[in-house]
Amino acid sequence: MNQTITLEGLTKRYGRATAVDELTCAVHPGVVTGFLGPNGAGKSTTIRMIVGLDRPSSGRAAVGGRPYHALPAPLREVGVLLDGRSAHPRRSARDHLRMLAASNRIRDRRVTAVLEQVGLDGVADRRAGTFSLGMSQRLGIAAALLGDPGVLIFDEPVNGLDPGGIRWIRGLMRGLAAEGRTVLVSSHLLAEMEQTADHLIVIGRGRLLADTPMTSVTGSLEDAYLALTADSVEFGS
Ligand SMILES: Nc1ncnc2c1ncn2[C@@H]1O[C@H](COP(=O)(O)OP(=O)(O)OP(=O)(O)O)[C@@H](O)[C@H]1O
Numbered sequence: 001m002n003q004t005i006t007l008e009g010l011t012k013r014y015g016r017a018t019a020v021d022e023l024t025c026a027v028h029p030g031v032v033t034g035f036l037g038p039n040g041a042g043k044s045t046t047i048r049m050i051v052g053l054d055r056p057s058s059g060r061a062a063v064g065g066r067p068y069h070a071l072p073a074p075l076r077e078v079g080v081l082l083d084g085r086s087a088h089p090r091r092s093a094r095d096h097l098r099m100l101a102a103s104n105r106i107r108d109r110r111v112t113a114v115l116e117q118v119g120l121d122g123v124a125d126r127r128a129g130t131f132s133l134g135m136s137q138r139l140g141i142a143a144a145l146l147g148d149p150g151v152l153i154f155d156e157p158v159n160g161l162d163p164g165g166i167r168w169i170r171g172l173m174r175g176l177a178a179e180g181r182t183v184l185v186s187s188h189l190l191a192e193m194e195q196t197a198d199h200l201i202v203i204g205r206g207r208l209l210a211d212t213p214m215t216s217v218t219g220s221l222e223d224a225y226l227a228l229t230a231d232s233v234e235f236g237s
Helices: 043-052 094-102 109-117 133-145 162-176 190-196 221-231
Strands: 006-016 015-029 032-036 058-062 076-079 151-155 182-184 200-205 207-213
Touching: 006 043, 015 043, 015 058, 015 133, 015 200, 015 207, 032 043, 032 162, 032 190, 043 058, 043 151, 043 182, 076 133, 094 109, 094 133, 109 133, 133 151, 133 162, 151 162, 162 190, 182 221, 190 221, 207 221
Parallel strands: 032 182, 032 200, 076 151, 151 182
Antiparallel strands: 006 015, 006 058, 200 207
């Protein structure tokens, strides 16, 4: 399938506030695209609209030309990590993934495969509520990978991961892109993005500020980012 994510005039208003403002851009397969912007810029809201958790006020978000809700087997086409702590705390990691697999007609052996892939095979039968933040993030990543999707979206995946985990997810994202998948990742960790992303989409106050290959960033990403977003920071210095 066509694995490009396309946003066309994507807009989300909450009352009089505009969280996402006429966003038009595309996220392509085969590369890691970093999705950057200050707190409150609209990254999570954009991701939620891509995966059908929020309705756009106007405009469109599509994957392979189709809105998420029109995909016949969404988890097999788009994997998303939004909040690592999404599993029921009393349910084991394995059961959480089994339920997701069953509801999306994904074979049970994928559960074992993704548990191994994220390094949770040794704790698969422990309740998710006893997991550390980093382990919960890994479980969320396992859920995103479950359907072997061509499109992966990670909202702050490095959150809570230790240095070994950070290196692991960097390799995971690079590997997924090298397999030809579309990888969109939001993060505030610019040094990490500098090592991971091939392409950058930067938003501020819901608007597109930059859509550019990493190679066009001269000097440090931090300097370039802070200059670009200087007028778009709602909170902070
Ligand atoms: N359900 C909601 N109701 C009202 N306003 C909302 C809602 N969800 C988000 N917003 C507002 O939309 C704006 C964008 O928020 P969003 O969470 O998308 O930003 P973000 O770029 O992901 O931020 P962060 O980096 O802090 O996670 C913020 O001003 C936020 O307060």
